[in-house]
Amino acid sequence: MVKGVSGVPRRPTGADVARLAGVNQASVSRVFAGKASGRVSPEVEQRIRQAAAQLRYEPHVSGQFLRSGRSSVLGLVVTDFENPFFGAVSRGAQSAAASHGHSLMLMEAAYEGDAFIPFRALDAGLVSGLLLYSISPPPDTGDRAPRVTLIESRLPGFRSAAFNVSASFRDLASALAVKARRVAYVDADLQRWAFQHRRSELFAALEESAPRTEVQVIEAPLRIDVAARTIAGALGSGPAPDVIVCADDVLTAGAYHALPAVGLRSEHDIDVFTFGGTVVGHALLPQPRGVRASGASLGSAAIELHLDQNPTTTEVDVPTQAVLDGPC
Incomplete structure (x- = not known):
């Protein structure tokens, strides 16, 4: 938080980030709208992200959507919110998404008839992509596949992150x-x-x-x-x-x-x-x-793979560790 003119803490803005990083506000907007490539140097982008982290700045999701017409929200789709492993996966995914200026929306893998409800949010532009946790993609995924990443699942034609056991x-x-x-x-x-x-x-x-x-x-x-x-x-x-x-x-x-x-x-x-x-x-x-097995590492790896615009691989293996001499 930063202090306003009356000394009362307020939510930091893009202008605050720009001042701290020593750049113009347009550069901040480009970085958090995912439009930095070719327009903002890597050094400047790093300064902006460091300033944002220092101020705990979070981009205004609805404002980004109105300006760009593209959501910075990613949907993490699960079948069981009560499974404790999912909590670790979501924490890792949330942290990785935030580092790229994205937010995470938790969604249930629900159907209405044959229609996969999370696809409605994707088709309407409310989310820019979906990460399916331990879920097989529905048969009607079709041309949505490039915007869908699988977690703990593998299927040709999809990006996926899974444990290497x-x-x-x-x-x-x-x-x-x-x-x-x-x-x-x-x-x-x-x-x-x-x-x-x-x-x-x-x-x-x-x-x-x-x-x-x-x-x-x-x-x-x-x-x-x-x-x-x-x-x-x-x-x-x-x-x-x-x-x-x-x-x-x-x-x-x-x-x-x-x-x-x-x-x-x-x-x-x-x-x-x-x-x-x-x-x-x-x-x-x-x-x-x-x-x-680190659920946080799995969630983070899935986000990084999903947001990689030029991936060298479509499958990421997250290592596990045998613990035989002490508690796992």
């Missing part, structure tokens, strides 16, 4: 080969690319490092209470596994709740590994080990 799962599989004869893999009961990819990569790693390990697949909903009942029922119907590996922190929390129901305790009787690193996983005691 191969190396982390190889490390995890090598550790499991030493201690596990039976592994229970708890997966989400959803037909989504992200979960299908994690399962296939882990199974390939186990086949390479521990080919004699038996794997029991338990599919459960992404709700802690329902997942707990599903996992308890599956564990109680046969020999207990040596290790449980969960595809998501929510499923891991469900596994922790399920173990006492079948007479087991985490770490004492069975090891539980997770994929995540969200607040849900951090709240579990003992904290699970597994594969750490």
Whole structure:
């Protein structure tokens, strides 16, 4: 905030940014309207963005839209606002978008009949692009594809940002080969690319490092209470596994709740590994080990790819890390 003539704090304006950066206001407008290329030097643009960050300046979205006819708002579309991993993704996306003078609008992946409602905002110019989080693009995407970026999904013809889990799962599989004869893999009961990819990569790693390990697949909903009942029922119907590996922190929390129901305790009787690193996983005691994935890094990478006017690739891999000696 800056102080007005009466000393009362007020919202900073483009003129304030221009004064601090030592440039004219037109240059500030061009930078935050996405029209700096060829008209504002990189050095001047950097000074403007540094001044804006210092003043905590945020461009007026409606004013930009009226001047340019093009929205600086991006839509982040999700299916489940309650999933804790989405919070980290949205924080990373919001921060990256703001650094480029864009705002982020959270949208639900809702349909009206066969019509994908977020497309209405895109077609009307209310948002300049959509980022679909763990959602397959609708069949009628058509010529909207260049303005759509996928997060934790892959499809030819679309830009996409997704976790690279191969190396982390190889490390995890090598550790499991030493201690596990039976592994229970708890997966989400959803037909989504992200979960299908994690399962296939882990199974390939186990086949390479521990080919004699038996794997029991338990599919459960992404709700802690329902997942707990599903996992308890599956564990109680046969020999207990040596290790449980969960595809998501929510499923891991469900596994922790399920173990006492079948007479087991985490770490004492069975090891539980997770994929995540969200607040849900951090709240579990003992904290699970597994594969750490940064939702904030994923969200940021997706925004950078979406806004890149001359990308050298259409697919960005965000690294993950196997954490086997301490909490994930």
